[in-house]
């Protein structure tokens with residue numbers, strides 16, 4: 047079954063409470079949390095304290111996307127505040143295998159993010175341990191960018207790698223996903239679609255979520 051992970055980055059930060067309450071009433075099971083450090087990516091978003099506050103008001107699966115240098119320094123903190131999945135970019139650490147073990151030793155799911163320039167071969171020596179692959183379909187750092195069409199073929203290639211591994215690994219895609227392209231992304235083999243600006247906009251969260259599920263199921 048295909049799922050949606052709304053990206054909080056596109057929410058109105060003045061009014062998080064009402065948006066989380068609205069999401070809690072929809073069919074959504076995941077919440078995508080984009081953590082940016084102003085170093086790995088040229089933007090700064092939010093960190094563990096915000097996540098800690100949100101955790102008290104929702105049971106959504108916290109799908110945490112770290113865009114930070116040296117994630118190993120902060121993994122324990124993100125686990126402590128309630129992250130359910132922690133995904134990181136392998137180029138942000140010297141020892142990606144060690145970071146995967148660190149995450150999993152805390153009982154949390156570990157994900158590897160493939161940046162737009164990252165070859166999927168990086169998965170070869172990580173696939174045996176990970177729970178999720180997150181494919182970037184925009185250059186990370188900002189919401190509201192356009193889906194890079196060449197990524198569709200990459201999704202199909204990664205789908206094949208996952209299927210051949212025989213392991214239960216979620217394939218997630220992030221960036222520029224709208225109602226108009228959601229079906230072809232889902233059909234290419236994506237299990238979990240991230241959508242920020244397409245969910246938190248003026249049409250209303252519940253309606254947007256319902257529209258997405260109609261298209262991807």
Ligand code: DX5
Pocket residue numbers: 053055056078080111184185186187188189190191220221222223240241242243244
């Ligand atoms: C980009 C983030 C994405 C982004 C998606 O760095 O990782 O999760 O918020 O936003 P939209 O759906 O607006 O492209």
Ligand code: ZN
Pocket residue numbers: 053078079080111220240
């Ligand atoms: Zn993201």
